[in-house]
Amino acid sequence: MKVFISYGSAADQVTALRLQALGAVNGLTVYVPPAHTRQSPAVLLDPESGQKLKDADVVLGVIGAGVSEACRQELNTSRALPKPTIVMSDPLFAAQLQPYFGPNLVVIDPVNPDRTELAIVQHLKSIDAGQKAKKALIALGTLALGLLILAPQD
């Protein structure tokens, strides 16, 4: 099972790398784009990221600290391909992302994480994906939820 993690900004990469490590020990091949793709205002999708996106079975978006152009492009490409996708977002960016990602968007509620979990499950019920893909997405989505809520902040 190949997973592509598209993170919002360079600050979100650490969450993506933690998910990559946790996914790897559970047999998932997780690709996290390099940080420089988030630091330059590139108009075109990084070729390596584009290829990994095509190869991926599922796509997970992690947006906690901001949304870069690269992240927007990756998630739009994932929607166009189309790939089973979940975009986990901080409530701060929900309004900005809702028009683009609609039902793929799961807004993190730090006060009621069970609601977020329910939103993930409901979204997975609505998408057309294999059992393995759904399992991977629910596992990684839940881990992302925990990491985004519990990670210490400055």
Place this chain on the structure above:
Amino acid sequence: MRPPTCTLEASCLIALDHLDLLPQLSLLFSRVLVPRAVRVELFRRRQTKDRLRAVLKSYAFVERCDDYDKAAVEILLIERARQGVKDRGEAEAVGRRLAPWLSSMIPGAAIWRSALVAVFTEPSGF
């Protein structure tokens, strides 16, 4: 709660990179700092220079660090010079460790670890 942070010195950075374990440091630390002297040391050889550049470009949580206790570094260097060894990279990694918010460091030489534990014991420890 402050994000867990560590300072790397040259040999550790090379070893972790060689084993492709740098991304896994993200499980333990939110920030990994590379002091100036460590960068200077690694920039002396083309191979390590290219790798360090690639690491800094690829991982946002690995950061350049120029903010450390310079007086402490000089004192540590004097102590090391008495033993006939000069390693500014390790001294700066240790100097960075002295910043009160820094939770950990990964030094290469055991002697530095024991010296630090003896002198600067903190509840967070190593």
